[in-house]
Amino acid sequence: MKKVNVEKNAAEFIYQDDIHVTEHDKNLWNARQKRDTAAAQIPEWEELRNLASAIKEHTLTHLDQYLEQFVTNAEKRGIKVHFANDAAEHNAIAYEILSSHRVKNIIKSKSMLQEECGMTPFLEEKGIGVLETDLGERIQQLSEQIPSHIVMPAIHQTKEDIAKLFAEKIGTDPNNTDPASLNTAMRNNARPKFLLADAGMTGGNFAIAETGTFVVCTNEGNADLTASLPPLHIASIGIEKILPKAEDLGVFIRILSRSALGTPATQYTSHFTGPREGAEMHIILTDNGRSKRLAMDEFWKSLKCIRCGACMNTCPVYRRSSGLAYGATYSGPIGIIIDPTFDAKKYSELPFHSSLCGSCSEVCPVHINIAEQIMDWRKVMMKNKEVDFSRRMAFKAVGVMLGHPKLFRAVEKVAYNAINILPEAITENKTLDPWAAHRKLPDVKKETFREWYIKNRKNNEQ
Amino acid sequence: MKVALFVPCYIDLIYPEVAIATLELLEKYNIEVIVPLNQTCCGQPTANEGDQENSAKIEKAFAENFQDLDVDYIVGPAGSCVKQIRQHFDAIPQTEKVTAMRAKTIELVQFFTDVLKITDFSNISFPHTIAIHNSCSSIRGLHITSRSEWMEPRYNKTEELLNSIKDITIKHIDRPDECCGFGGTFCVTDEAVSAKMGQDKVSDYVRNGIEYVVSPDMSCLMHQKGVSDKEKTNLKFLHVAQILNNGPF
Ligand code: SF4
Numbered sequence: 276m277k278k279v280n281v282e283k284n285a286a287e288f289i290y291q292d293d294i295h296v297t298e299h300d301k302n303l304w305n306a307r308q309k310r311d312t313a314a315a316q317i318p319e320w321e322e323l324r325n326l327a328s329a330i331k332e333h334t335l336t337h338l339d340q341y342l343e344q345f346v347t348n349a350e351k352r353g354i355k356v357h358f359a360n361d362a363a364e365h366n367a368i369a370y371e372i373l374s375s376h377r378v379k380n381i382i383k384s385k386s387m388l389q390e391e392c393g394m395t396p397f398l399e400e401k402g403i404g405v406l407e408t409d410l411g412e413r414i415q416q417l418s419e420q421i422p423s424h425i426v427m428p429a430i431h432q433t434k435e436d437i438a439k440l441f442a443e444k445i446g447t448d449p450n451n452t453d454p455a456s457l458n459t460a461m462r463n464n465a466r467p468k469f470l471l472a473d474a475g476m477t478g479g480n481f482a483i484a485e486t487g488t489f490v491v492c493t494n495e496g497n498a499d500l501t502a503s504l505p506p507l508h509i510a511s512i513g514i515e516k517i518l519p520k521a522e523d524l525g526v527f528i529r530i531l532s533r534s535a536l537g538t539p540a541t542q543y544t545s546h547f548t549g550p551r552e553g554a555e556m557h558i559i560l561t562d563n564g565r566s567k568r569l570a571m572d573e574f575w576k577s578l579k580c581i582r583c584g585a586c587m588n589t590c591p592v593y594r595r596s597s598g599l600a601y602g603a604t605y606s607g608p609i610g611i612i613i614d615p616t617f618d619a620k621k622y623s624e625l626p627f628h629s630s631l632c633g634s635c636s637e638v639c640p641v642h643i644n645i646a647e648q649i650m651d652w653r654k655v656m657m658k659n660k661e662v663d664f665s666r667r668m669a670f671k672a673v674g675v676m677l678g679h680p681k682l683f684r685a686v687e688k689v690a691y692n693a694i695n696i697l698p699e700a701i702t703e704n705k706t707l708d709p710w711a712a713h714r715k716l717p718d719v720k721k722e723t724f725r726e727w728y729i730k731n732r733k734n735n736e737q
Numbered sequence: 738m739k740v741a742l743f744v745p746c747y748i749d750l751i752y753p754e755v756a757i758a759t760l761e762l763l764e765k766y767n768i769e770v771i772v773p774l775n776q777t778c779c780g781q782p783t784a785n786e787g788d789q790e791n792s793a794k795i796e797k798a799f800a801e802n803f804q805d806l807d808v809d810y811i812v813g814p815a816g817s818c819v820k821q822i823r824q825h826f827d828a829i830p831q832t833e834k835v836t837a838m839r840a841k842t843i844e845l846v847q848f849f850t851d852v853l854k855i856t857d858f859s860n861i862s863f864p865h866t867i868a869i870h871n872s873c874s875s876i877r878g879l880h881i882t883s884r885s886e887w888m889e890p891r892y893n894k895t896e897e898l899l900n901s902i903k904d905i906t907i908k909h910i911d912r913p914d915e916c917c918g919f920g921g922t923f924c925v926t927d928e929a930v931s932a933k934m935g936q937d938k939v940s941d942y943v944r945n946g947i948e949y950v951v952s953p954d955m956s957c958l959m960h961q962k963g964v965s966d967k968e969k970t971n972l973k974f975l976h977v978a979q980i981l982n983n984g985p986f
Contacts (some may be wrong), residue, residue, distance in 0.1 A: 286929035296933065304912070309883065320888045589886070591916045595933045629929060630920030630934070631785060633877035637886035646877075650825075653787025712961025713932035717751045724744055724753035728760075728772055 276621035279603065281628040285596035286430070298433050300594040306427075307588045317529070326526050328642040331579035334517055335569060341484040341517045342560070348487025349558060352549035359561040362392035365709070368559050369394060369476070369509060370401055376507055376555075378473040380404040382499035384491070385412050386478030387582055388511045388561055391604045391617075394476075406468055408497035410461060417444045423598030423606065426535045426584035431597040437684055475501035479512035479558070480529060480546075480581070485520045488548045489558065492531060492541040499545050509557045510547070514565050515578040527581060530640040534583040568616050573651040577612050579641040586635035586645055592628060601625060608635035612648040615655070623661035626652035675707025739769040739865045741806050743813035743822075743842065745877055745956075746778040752955050754985040756977040759814040759845060762982040766853060773802040781821040784828065785921045792828035799826075802836040803842075810852065811842040814978050816875030816954045817921075819844040826880055843977060844879055846953045850894045857901045861983050864904035868947040869895050870938075870961070872954035873916050881953065885914050895953055902980060910941045919960035935964035943970055 289296050314320045334341055346356045356370075359365035365388075373381065381398070383389065383405060395405045395416075396460050407413040411428035415421065417440055422428030429437070434452040441457055442449035445464045450459070477498045479489040489510060491498040502508045518524060532541045550556035550713050587607030598606035603614040603622060611629060614622040626649050635645040657659075740763065744756045763770050780795035799822070803811055813819045822842045829835065849855050871893070875881040882893040899907060918924065918934025925931075938961055942950060950972060952958050958974040965972045979986055 282927050282929070285927070289933050300937070314888055317888075381882060496855050539890050591918065591934055592927070592930050595930050626787070627923075628930075630873070630916050630918055630923045630927075630931070632873035632916035632920070634873075634914075634916070637877055637884050650785070650787065653785075654789060655787070657787040657789070712928060713967055714935065714960065715966035717963065722753060724749045724756035725774060727753055727757060728774070732760075732772070 276618055278624055279601065279621060281596070281600050281602065283626050284600035284602065285592075285628070286601055288597045289595060293595070294433060295431065296595055299565065299597055301429055302425075302427075302430060303588045303594045306536055307585070307638070309587065310534055310585055311537075313533040313537040313539065317533070323526055324640050324642060326583075327530055327640055328579065330518065330526060331581075331641050332521050332576070334519055335515065335575065335578050338517065338569065341519055342514060344484040345482055345487060345517055347559070349482075349486065349489075349549075350487070352487050352510065354487065355555070355557045357557060357559045360561070361563050362517065364559075365389075365392045365511065365559055365561045365563065366394050366397040366535065369511070370403075371396060372507070372509055372557055373398070373403060373474055374401075376474065378403060378507065379408065380468075380472045381474045381476055382406045382408050382469050382472040382501050383476040384478070384493060384501040385409040385428070386476070386511050387422075387540070387604065388478055388513050388563075390422060390559070391563060392511070394511075406465065406472065408465065408469065408501050409493070409495060410458060413461060413465065414440065417441075420599060421604065424587055425582050425583055425605065425609075426587075431599060447719065469500055469504055472505045474507040475503075475505045476511065477501050477514055479510045480531070481518050481524055482512050482516045482558075483518050483521050483524060488521070488546050489516075490524065491545050491547065492528075492543065493545075494536075494538075494542045496543045499543060502545070502547065503551075506554045507557075508547070508550070508554065510561065511559045511561060514560055514562055515569075515580075531581055531583055533554050533637070534640040535584040564616055568613070571616070572650055574612065574616065574715050576643050577609070577616075577645075577648060579643055580609055580613075581641060582609075583631065583640055585638045586643075589634045589638045590629075591632060591634070592630055596628070601628075608645045608649070609643075612643075612645055612652060615652055619655070619659065622680045623656050625660075626650075626656060628646070668703055738767075738810075739771070740810045740812045740848075741803060741808045741810045741816070743779075743803070743811050744768050744771045744772070744776065745813065745815045745818040748815060748955055751959065752976065755955055756812055757985055758976065758978040758982040759812070762978055763812065763930065765982070766855065771806065771808065776802045778826065779821045780816060780826065782921055784821060784825055785923075789828045796826055796829045800829065800838065804838040807970075809841065810848065811838065812845055812848050813842065814845040814953065814976060815956065816846075816872045816879055816881060817956055820874035820878035837898055844875065844881065844953060846881055846895050846898060847879065849981075850897055856897050857902050858898060858981050859903055861981065862903035862905075863980050865948045866906040866908055866939075866946060867899070867949040867951045868908055868910050868942055868945065869893070869899065869913070870950050870951065870952040870954070870957060871895055872919075872957045873912070874916075875953055876914055877943065880937070880954040882914070895951075897945050897982055898977065898981060899951065905980075908945050908947060910947065911944045912941060915941075917957050917961050919957045921956075924960050931960070932964065935960055936968065939965045939968060939970060939972065942972055947974065951977055951980060953977050 357368045407416045423431040427569040441447040447460045480492045481490040532538045539595040590607050593607040601610050611625045629649050633646040748755050780792040783791040881890045917938040918931040962974045
C-alpha cells in the first residue's frame, strides 16, 4: 500500500483558498468551546471522566467474560449474534444475511465500523443499493468521499460546497446556501426512499453485557428509522463497545455528547433489546484487529475510545488539515494512534503529523494518553525504518552533533556564519529551507551565552 | 541556595540575552549559580522524532554535565526542555543519579512561584500591553497554568509573576492556550500546517492590540517571531526573565 503523504494533503487543504481552512478551524473550535461550557456546568465532570476511564479499562481487561455474557443475553432476547474476525468476514456475513432475505436496497445510519470494513462499496459491488440516512454521511456519499470527521462527516465542506453538490445531485437552487432549507431538501429527497428499503443497518455505541441491549446515539433520529422501517435490522458492533451494566451507561451518555458537540445528550439515545414482532435483528460482533491491539502494551488503551471526536475538535493540526488529509477511516489524533494498527506502512507518516501539543490527551473523556501514544508510534516507525532515509540521517547528524560539545560549538559558529552570510534570497528559498517560506530566520548573535559567560563570570567557571 | 543553570542550545546560540537575564535574576536573589560549560541540549529534537538511538547520545552528554553537581536545583528558562528532562529523557539507563538529576530540574517561573515563593516584582516597571504565551509543554506538561480542557481551579503562574510588574497591561487573547505550531522539528517537516498555526497565533495578538508577547519558552517565540516579522507586524517578543530582570532586551 502506498504511504499516505499527510503533510502534502494538509498543505493542499490549506492552500486551496482562504475559506475552507478558516471555516473548518472556526467550526471545530466552536465545538471545543461548547464542550468546555457544557463540561463546566457539571460539577462532577472530572469524576465522570475518571469513572468512564475506569469502567472501560475494567471491561477491556475482562473482555472475554463480558462478551460471553452479552451474547447469551442478546440471544435470549431473540437477537441473532454473529462473530466476524476481520473486515472481510464482517462484509461476508452482512451480505449473507441480506441475500438470504433477498434484499435489494438497504438504508444505513452512521457506523464507523462499517466504514472501517469498507462495507458500502462491497455491498454495492454485489448489486445491493446503499443509502446513508445521516445527513453528513449522505453528503459524503454523494461527494464520493470518506467521512472526514467521526461525528461531523462533512465538516470540511462549506455551505456553498453543499449547495453546489445538492444542486447537481438533487436539483436544488445552487445559490440557496441556507442550511435549514438544504437539510429539508435532502430530507424530502431521501425519506421516500427510506420506505423502499428491505433492510436497515446501524452501528452501536454501547452494548450492555448484563441485559444484551445495544444503544445507538444519533441527533437526527435516523438510526430509529433505519432500525424500525424495514423488517430486518443488522447492527455492526466492535467488540470494544461492551459495558458491563446498564447503570454504567449513564456515565457515558453524560459525557459523550457533551464532549462531542457540547450538548447535554444526543437527541436520540435508542436502546435495542430484541426484534419487534415479525421482524429480525442481527448483530455482527466484529474484531478486525481489536484483540491484536488489546495485546499491545503501549496502544491497548486506544480501545477505550467512545468516538466522541473531541480530540479532533481540539487538535490544532487536524483543524488545519481536514480529516481527508489522513487518508484513513479515522483521522485526527485518534486516527494517528489507531490507523497504524491496520496498516503500519501505509499510515507510517501519520504519527509525525502532530505538534505534540497534548490537548487531545487532556480533552479525552476516557483519558486516553493519545499524545504519549503518538510519541510511541514515532519510536516504532523510526525503529521499523518507516521514516524517510534523509530524515533519519538528519537526526543522526543532530544526535552526533549534540552528543559532542566540541562539535556543537563548531557547528554553532557555522550556523552563525551561514545565516549571516547568505543573502535572504537564498536562505528564504522554500526548496532549500522549509523554515523560511513563511518565517524570517532568527538573528544569530555574534556572541553566544557561553562566550559571554567566560568573559564576564570567569571565576565561576566549571 | 545553589543551582545549576541549564541553558538550552538554541538559547545559547540565538537568545544569549535570555540566559544572561536568567543568570542575573537568580544572582539578584542571592542564589549561587554554576554554569556547566560543556552542556549542549536536552535531546528533545531527536526524542520528539522517536529517535531513541540518537537521543541516547545527547542524554548521555547532558547527564555528564549535570548529574554529579552538588546543587539543589537545575534551573532552565525553557518549559519544553525542562519537560523533556522531567518527563521523557528515557533513552539512557535510569540510574539513581539520572533520576535524581531529572527530579531536581525545574523551569524558571515555577522555581520562583513554587520554590523561592517570590512573586512580587513591583520594583520593575514595564508600561506596555502584553500577552502571555505559555507553551504547550509548560501548560500540559509542567502545569504552569491550569488546563482549559480540565474543569479545575484556574491559575496561571507566569501571570502571577508578571501581574506584580508596575504599569503592565496583561491581555488575554482569544485562544491563549492554542498551540502556535512550533512543535520542534514539526515546524520544518510539516511546514504548511505549522506556518498556518503561527499565522493564526500572530493574528490573534494583532487583533487584541498586543505590543509584546511574553513567554517562559523562547522556542515557540522563535517561530512566532519568524512568522510575525515575515508578516511585518510590530509585535515584539520577550522571555519572561527579561522582564523580571529588566533586561537585557
Ligand atoms: S480518543 Fe478520546 S477524545 Fe478522541 S474520539 Fe476517542 S474518546 Fe473521544
